[in-house]
Amino acid sequence: MAAWIHGKVVDHKRWNEKLHTLYIDAAIEPHQAGQFVKIGLEIDGEIIGRPYSLLNPPRHTPLEIYYIHVPQGQLTPRLIQLEAGDDILVSPRANGFMVLDEIPQAKHLWFMATGTGVGPFLAILDEGKLWARFERVVLVYAVRTLSELSYQERIAALAAANPERFAFVPFISRETWPFAQPGRIPQAIENGSLEMAAGTPIRAEDSHFVLCGNPAMVEDVTQCLIGRGFKKHRRRDPGHITTESYW
Numbered sequence: 001m002a003a004w005i006h007g008k009v010v011d012h013k014r015w016n017e018k019l020h021t022l023y024i025d026a027a028i029e030p031h032q033a034g035q036f037v038k039i040g041l042e043i044d045g046e047i048i049g050r051p052y053s054l055l056n057p058p059r060h061t062p063l064e065i066y067y068i069h070v071p072q073g074q075l076t077p078r079l080i081q082l083e084a085g086d087d088i089l090v091s092p093r094a095n096g097f098m099v100l101d102e103i104p105q106a107k108h109l110w111f112m113a114t115g116t117g118v119g120p121f122l123a124i125l126d127e128g129k130l131w132a133r134f135e136r137v138v139l140v141y142a143v144r145t146l147s148e149l150s151y152q153e154r155i156a157a158l159a160a161a162n163p164e165r166f167a168f169v170p171f172i173s174r175e176t177w178p179f180a181q182p183g184r185i186p187q188a189i190e191n192g193s194l195e196m197a198a199g200t201p202i203r204a205e206d207s208h209f210v211l212c213g214n215p216a217m218v219e220d221v222t223q224c225l226i227g228r229g230f231k232k233h234r235r236r237d238p239g240h241i242t243t244e245s246y247w
């Protein structure tokens with residue numbers, strides 16, 4: 001199989017100077033919600049490719065990726081320059097195990113994201129298959145400032161469609177907002193404020209956690225949950241914590 005297929009940028013949304021969403025027309029193979037593709041550009045005669053989660057549910061087009069500009073990075077300083085009509089390379093097949101089929105049965109499903117890590121959860125939530133398997137779903141979304149809390153309309157629509165079964169708990173660490181939790185997620189697990197805000201108990205016997213984004217958050221929350229009797233999930237050794245670190 002070819003390493004890359006050719007795609008076209010169809011739109012480029014700028015949320016603020018750092019956060020962007022690219023919409024891409026590319027005929028990739030059918031994917032599962034929660035998976036990522038590789039996006040590539042030819043830079044100085046070499047193709048530079050990086051993985052990005054898909055926000056569009058399966059069979060929805062165009063492809064949608066939500067990314068942050070890393071000024072010292074190789075690819076994203078070039079991604080931010082793209083406009084509708086520009087060429088872009090996309091891996092023909094999506095990958096990744098952060099998909100519903102890999103998540104064991106539980107009563108409560110917790111999605112926890114920092115920043116752009118919210119993307120795969122939005123794809124899974126919008127696809128909607130999870131409601132047949134989980135009684136209650138909590139989306140925890142941690143950012144530094146309100147201007148970084150992208151996709152609020154999409155999340156509000158999910159909450160309106162599932163008022164009894166969906167809880168949204170934003171964390172904003174560098175500003176104070178009455179609707180958001182202050183501080184860090186592990187502290188809020190330890191002092192009980194997250195369970196209170198989510199209206200959902202954190203118990204290993206009926207919960208599964210999926211963590212995505214900043215590796216420090218993924219590690220800290222994993223350790224905190226292990227301290228409460230949770231276990232990392234592996235295909236051959238089922239547990240309660242599934243993770244995807246972005247770097």
Ligand SMILES: Cc1cc2nc3c(=O)[nH]c(=O)nc-3n(C[C@H](O)[C@H](O)[C@H](O)COP(=O)(O)OP(=O)(O)OC[C@H]3O[C@@H](n4cnc5c(N)ncnc54)[C@H](O)[C@@H]3O)c2cc1C
Nearest residue numbers: 036050051052053066067068070073074075076116246247
């Ligand atoms: C499975 C997977 C899925 C990913 N999905 C996304 C996604 O949906 N959106 C996205 O923005 N990134 C995502 N990433 C990260 C992405 O692949 C690139 O690493 C990132 O865009 C930086 O690329 P770059 O070439 O500009 O920087 P590089 O030269 O690769 O520099 C990498 C450095 O950038 C920083 N960095 C990387 N990603 C982030 C991030 N998301 N937030 C803050 N700092 C970061 C880290 O300090 C890292 O060491 C994903 C990574 C993995 C492994």
